[in-house]
Amino acid sequence: MASLGFNLGFSLSNLQIQHRRKVPASGSARVVSCISSSSSSSSPQAPPSPPPEIELEFFAPKPGSDGSYPVNKAKAVSGAKLMRSIMQDNKIELYAAYGKVMNCGGGGSCGTCIVEILEGRDLLNERTDTENRYLKKKPESWRLACQTIVGNKENSGKVVVQRIPQWKK
Numbered sequence: 399m400a401s402l403g404f405n406l407g408f409s410l411s412n413l414q415i416q417h418r419r420k421v422p423a424s425g426s427a428r429v430v431s432c433i434s435s436s437s438s439s440s441s442p443q444a445p446p447s448p449p450p451e452i453e454l455e456f457f458a459p460k461p462g463s464d465g466s467y468p469v470n471k472a473k474a475v476s477g478a479k480l481m482r483s484i485m486q487d488n489k490i491e492l493y494a495a496y497g498k499v500m501n502c503g504g505g506g507s508c509g510t511c512i513v514e515i516l517e518g519r520d521l522l523n524e525r526t527d528t529e530n531r532y533l534k535k536k537p538e539s540w541r542l543a544c545q546t547i548v549g550n551k552e553n554s555g556k557v558v559v560q561r562i563p564q565w566k567k
């Protein structure tokens with residue numbers, strides 16, 4: 399197959415162009431088909447760099463039998479997900495007993511998805527009005543996981559989270 403060398407400003411890879419032309423032959427019309435394809439780009443492009451990522455560590459609220467606090471780890475593309483979704487995707491427990499059965503499903507109307515940010519607060523969005531309402535008398539480091547966007551699409555780094563911080567008090 400012939401390779402098309404047109405420079406149209408975009409890749410023609412895997413593009414198929416079909417030409418049909420009527421060619422008179424012996425007094426009757428005949429259809430000639432030709433299919434051209436281009437499987438390689440005329441100008442090589444660097445592969446896109448991967449999006450920045452945020453590493454997360456989630457500390458359990460109570461120590462294990464050896465006295466150390468269990469830690470769950472996760473990674474997320476910067477700015478792509480809420481803390482609540484990341485925890486659910488990685489099967490990391492978010493809610494205390496009441497929240498397990500009475501949470502609002504991430505709608506910002508129950509105030510039960512509380513986490514404490516131990517490190518990396520600057521990698522998250524600002525507290526929302528909903529958080530300011532539910533967490534008015536709580537430490538600044540407390541957030542509602544369903545309101546917390548992890549990363550801003552450009553930053554990367556590590557966020558350390560205390561799960562169920564209300565159990566520490």
Ligand code: FES
Pocket residue numbers: 501502503504505506507508509510511542543544545
């Ligand atoms: S899940 Fe209800 S406020 Fe976050």
